[in-house]
Amino acid sequence: MTGFRSALQALNVNVEHTRAKDDDPTVCPACHKRLRTTQGLATHLSTAKSCRWYKKGKLRALTLPGEFAVDEDVLMRDINEPLPDGLEGQMEEEPGLSYHNIRGLHKIVDSVPLRACWKTRELWFKNDPEHTHIIYHRNPIDTVKTLLGNPAHANNIVYRPKRVFMNASRDSRIYNEMWTGDWWNTVQDRLPAGSCVAPVIIATDKTQLTQFAGDKTAYPVYLTLGNLPRAIRRKPSQHACILVAYLSVSKMVGDELSKKQKSTRIQQLFHDSMRIVLEPLIEAGKSGVEVTGGDGKVHMVHPILACYVADYPEQCLVTCAKYGTCPKCEVDDSQMGDGDPGPWRTQRKTSKIIEAARANSTSISNFQERCKQDNVSGGVRRPFWEVFPHCDIHMTITPDVLHQLYQGVVKHLIHWCSSVMTDAELDARIRSLPPCFGM
Structure with missing residues (x-):
């Protein structure tokens, strides 16, 4: 063993x-x-x-x-x-x-390579240099190149406008994407041969962050392009909407300032800040820039401000419209409920009203009074959009679901129904409605 x-x-x-x-x-x-x-x-x-x-x-x-x-x-x-x-x-x-x-x-x-480098700019009023307002921004041209050069979206980006019809007789148009509209065809005819349009969509919304630590807020500015289908633009996972700036949220301080003066300064600060953020789009929209797409092809692109997405208060702020009036038409605030539509507002006419008031006014209050006579806010002397090529700021405003559809239509319908019948009758009519999906 x-x-x-x-x-x-x-x-x-x-x-x-x-x-x-x-x-x-x-x-x-x-x-x-x-x-x-x-x-x-x-x-x-x-x-x-x-x-x-x-x-x-x-x-x-x-x-x-x-x-x-x-x-x-x-x-x-x-x-x-x-x-x-x-x-x-x-x-x-x-x-x-x-x-x-x-x-x-x-x-x-x-x-x-980064999408775009961040920059910082300080703004202040001449009579109050101690209180500065800081904005953080980056070049919007770099963000346009990033969006068009994304290989993941190379097969979905559209560079040419189209006219889509319901049938072969072409008697009924279909409008579902930005490139199927008349605006793109109109701007495309103004550009040199071989160039294409990059419709720039800007969205701003002052956001409440928290109320626990000093009432913190932020004022982001987002940019996307109409060359991308709306199904891609609306998905956060596609990264088709890029943050380009943070505007100042500092409060206007000063005991000697009245409420109207503070409102005027807020409007001036907004337009001066947006001019700094979107200034590179002016020359690029006129001369064009070469952009390498996600498929490797080089395109001569003209980024044009096409849409501005905002709620109703910011629509008035952007278009310099008098608060309470329509930012797209010239209907007076006392005629907002009438069925007859008013003439369209135009950027050229709004600029002429501001220039005339600026030339003939003797004081700030006189300037505001002259502007408000024509349903212009009077808080801004030089809007940021006055030199943008192929742009009409009133046409860029899109409908706001909350303030214009719900509060502007549905809320008024509920008020009108409540005024023509009693509460008990209204409840009985609502209970008699047949069941409906989602109601």
């Missing part, structure tokens, strides 16, 4: 670790060591470093690269032996990565 044990030791085989039957509950499934009891086996799997991996569920089947699964006995005996020559070369071969360590990986990540 001693000689047999010595022979096994010479073969580098441990007698205690020989393979036992699989159904033996006292044999370690990792090292095949036989224990006295099942409790001892559980303790062994928890304490033995060489067998702890089995209890954690790791490496239940060890296989070599490029080989089929070998028998467990052979694997346990030959695991410490050197690999064959063919396999050893495969294991030493480099995986083909472009970096060798973490520092190299970080350099590659840092070399990825």
Whole structure:
């Protein structure tokens, strides 16, 4: 027996670790060591470093690269032996990565071009230089290049306008995307041959962040393009809407300032800030810029301010319309409920009203009075949009669902219905309505 044990030791085989039957509950499934009891086996799997991996569920089947699964006995005996020559070369071969360590990986990540670099600008009023208003912004041309150069959207970007009809007789148009409208066709005819339009869509909304730490607010400005389908623009996961600026939310301080003067300063600050943010679009809209698309093709693009998305108070602020009037037509505030539509407001006419009031007024209050006679706010002397090419700020305003549809239509309908009948009759009529999905 001693000689047999010595022979096994010479073969580098441990007698205690020989393979036992699989159904033996006292044999370690990792090292095949036989224990006295099942409790001892559980303790062994928890304490033995060489067998702890089995209890954690790791490496239940060890296989070599490029080989089929070998028998467990052979694997346990030959695991410490050197690999064959063919396999050893495969294991030493480099995986083909472009970096060798973490520092190299970080350099590659840092070399990825940014969407646009952020800049900071301070504004202040001449008679109050101590209180500054800070805006954070980046070049909108860089964001336009980023959106058009995104390879994920290369097959969905549209550079030419289209006219879509219901049937072959072409007696009924379909308007579902921006490139199916008449505006794009009109602007396209004004551009040089070989150029294309990049309709710029701007959205602003002063947002309440928190009321727990000093009533924090933010004033973001977002930019997207009409070349992208609306299904892509509306999905945050597509990253088709880029943040281009944060406007100042600092309050107008000064005990000597009246409420009207503070409102005037807020309007002036907004237009001066938007002029700084969107100023690169002026020259680019006139001369065009070369943009490399996601498919690698180079296009001569003219970014034109096409839409401005905002709620009703900001629509009046952007268009310099008198609050309470329509920012798109010339209907007076006393005629808002009439059925007859008024003439359209135009950017040229609004600019002429402001210029005439500025030239003939003797004071700020006189300037505001002259402007309000023509339903212009009178808080801004030089709007940011007055020199934008191929742009009419009143045409860029889109309908606001909250303030114009719900509060402007539905709320009035409820008020009118309540005035022509009693509450009990109105409730009875609502209860008699047939059930409807979503109601």
